[in-house]
Amino acid sequence: MKALTLTNVNKSFGDVHVLKDINLEVEDGEFVVFVGPSGCGKSTLLRVIAGLEDVSSGEVSIGGEIVNATPPCRRGIAMVFQSYALYPHLNVRKNMSLALKQEKQSKQVIEERIAEATRMLNLEDYLERYPSELSGGQRQRVAIGRAIVRHPKLFLFDEPLSNLDAALRMNTRLEIANLHQQLKTSMVYVTHDQSEAMTLADKIVVLRAGRVEQVGSPMELYNNPVNQFVAGFLGSPAMNFMPASLISEGDTRTLGVRPEDLFQSDQGPLKASVQHVEHLGGDTNVIAKVKDHQITARLFGQHDIKPGAELSFGIADGKSFYFDKDGARLRG
Amino acid sequence: MNKARTNPLNTAAMHGALILYTLIALFPVFVILINSFKTRKAIFREPLALPSADSFSMIGYQTVMKQGDFFLYFQNSMIVTVVSLTFILVFGAMAAFALSEYRFKGNMLMGLYLALGIMIPIRIGTVAILEMMVATGLVNSLMALILVYTAQGLPLAVFILSEFMRQVSDDLKNAGRIDGLSEYTIFFRLVLPLVRPAMATVAVFNMIPIWNDLWFPLILAPAEETKTLTLGSQVFIGQFVTDWNAVLSALSMAILPVLVLYVIFSRQLIRGITSGAVK
Numbered sequence A: 001m002k003a004l005t006l007t008n009v010n011k012s013f014g015d016v017h018v019l020k021d022i023n024l025e026v027e028d029g030e031f032v033v034f035v036g037p038s039g040c041g042k043s044t045l046l047r048v049i050a051g052l053e054d055v056s057s058g059e060v061s062i063g064g065e066i067v068n069a070t071p072p073c074r075r076g077i078a079m080v081f082q083s084y085a086l087y088p089h090l091n092v093r094k095n096m097s098l099a100l101k102q103e104k105q106s107k108q109v110i111e112e113r114i115a116e117a118t119r120m121l122n123l124e125d126y127l128e129r130y131p132s133e134l135s136g137g138q139r140q141r142v143a144i145g146r147a148i149v150r151h152p153k154l155f156l157f158d159e160p161l162s163n164l165d166a167a168l169r170m171n172t173r174l175e176i177a178n179l180h181q182q183l184k185t186s187m188v189y190v191t192h193d194q195s196e197a198m199t200l201a202d203k204i205v206v207l208r209a210g211r212v213e214q215v216g217s218p219m220e221l222y223n224n225p226v227n228q229f230v231a232g233f234l235g236s237p238a239m240n241f242m243p244a245s246l247i248s249e250g251d252t253r254t255l256g257v258r259p260e261d262l263f264q265s266d267q268g269p270l271k272a273s274v275q276h277v278e279h280l281g282g283d284t285n286v287i288a289k290v291k292d293h294q295i296t297a298r299l300f301g302q303h304d305i306k307p308g309a310e311l312s313f314g315i316a317d318g319k320s321f322y323f324d325k326d327g328a329r330l331r332g
Numbered sequence B: 001m002n003k004a005r006t007n008p009l010n011t012a013a014m015h016g017a018l019i020l021y022t023l024i025a026l027f028p029v030f031v032i033l034i035n036s037f038k039t040r041k042a043i044f045r046e047p048l049a050l051p052s053a054d055s056f057s058m059i060g061y062q063t064v065m066k067q068g069d070f071f072l073y074f075q076n077s078m079i080v081t082v083v084s085l086t087f088i089l090v091f092g093a094m095a096a097f098a099l100s101e102y103r104f105k106g107n108m109l110m111g112l113y114l115a116l117g118i119m120i121p122i123r124i125g126t127v128a129i130l131e132m133m134v135a136t137g138l139v140n141s142l143m144a145l146i147l148v149y150t151a152q153g154l155p156l157a158v159f160i161l162s163e164f165m166r167q168v169s170d171d172l173k174n175a176g177r178i179d180g181l182s183e184y185t186i187f188f189r190l191v192l193p194l195v196r197p198a199m200a201t202v203a204v205f206n207m208i209p210i211w212n213d214l215w216f217p218l219i220l221a222p223a224e225e226t227k228t229l230t231l232g233s234q235v236f237i238g239q240f241v242t243d244w245n246a247v248l249s250a251l252s253m254a255i256l257p258v259l260v261l262y263v264i265f266s267r268q269l270i271r272g273i274t275s276g277a278v279k
């Protein structure tokens, strides 16, 4: 049984066609991440799944049931919002129990579920506090707790970490990964941060301008992107793109090489002048110019390279990607 | 901003200005209050003097109590003001919520139509309103006043409240929907508390003109049993003689309830529980 199936989903706001013919399946227990640049329709897609927006056409089914006409509260989902969206007039305990009370669960069930969620998220000390008395990270945990207590069939996260600072973001990311392992519930997670997508996902869905560009596991997408957009979006530092004519005269294609697939070699075809060097300890990122094209090379270990140096780079065997002028991948 | 706060000179200047403004604003009220406790002669001889042992007199209050049914007027004014305010706030907030929250055909037009009333003074329609009230048999009833005041207050209420409701986080409302709250619960429990300062503003802006209005009570409800306080006080202001003791006493008593209502609303104005709802 599929946790979620989207069939030919379209969504327009007036004349603005935001989601274009989306087809997607989420397996039971899978962690699926939607990534894409800002404004590409990720949140809209999530809201369509939640039932907060109606589809313009197409079909949404959750757990095998078509839910196009089912209100959000009966779709068996729980959602965590970017802005936390805690009820300001209720304390943490009541924030978490509200949905269960609406479902008319017994007192005992409510108690158990809250105890379970607070234990998982270390919220025991905050149960009687109001949202205004919590830090950003604590609020986000309460928001997650509010989703957990419902025992949903599907979790929806809309950029849950983007309001947190970097260190907290790492921690909470781990917590969410742990949570997924413990609960084994399907999760759909929206982010525009490719590293979050790569680290959390079983399956990544790359969206651009309301269209699905590619679906696959993080490594599939990384190693085998279908087009220039996906290739450039995943991976950090991003893939280098340059005209293929730089290495073979008259070639009109675009060449893509990942920074780690460039290596220093005196016979290398790319003659570059170093602009800037980032010493990260474990790695060294060299930003250099080949003619007018900026490239980034990621060298393993520590290298004593100075800006202004003239270097040659080679490309690792079989690690070149070619794209046509519309960005489609050319194979072979 | 912080710098201005910590500079003692600035603080002093700021407080000086505020205190001066308070004194100017309170002065007329103060004069009315002290003079309402003086004899007629004392009022005219030394209008700014405090009541002393020989100038003290309760004659004004006694006249007011004897003349007409002052408490009934009082009660009428209170009923009209409170019920009108309630209607304005409830219906205004509901309309504002619909306009700001739901996408439907003609949403914009409806908003503009409702806002149009801000620019058109309702008194232009007095004749038509009177005819309508006569036809429906509402003349000389408090209901007539309440309906007119509600109509008069709604446009601004809808306009202000819908602006504020647009700012209430969508995520919060959506969280409510996912948790199974009905639209009514979302409106009453989530949105209204968050726009409480705006509600209080609307209430204060509407309350004072309604309480003080003379025009509509005079035209729509001049009967003895539906007179409002403002209308009732007019008996002391004659074309040739004015009973100043009574007028001042009546005014003093009329200030009180507005003051109380104002204090209630202005506390709401200041208190905000929005912080912490969303980041």
Ligand SMILES: Nc1ncnc2c1ncn2[C@@H]1O[C@H](COP(=O)(O)OP(=O)(O)OP(=O)(O)O)[C@@H](O)[C@H]1O
Pocket: A013, A016, A018, A036, A037, A038, A039, A040, A041, A042, A043, A044, A045, A192
């Ligand atoms: N209610 C609406 N009416 C009209 N257009 C809308 C509405 N909601 C969203 N849009 C448009 O739909 C597009 C997608 O919006 P959406 O919020 O889904 O983007 P997103 O991918 O979540 O972006 P971000 O990463 O910035 O959150 C945007 O161009 C936006 O302007």
Ligand SMILES: [Mg+2]
Pocket: A042, A043, A044, A159
């Ligand atoms: Mg978004």
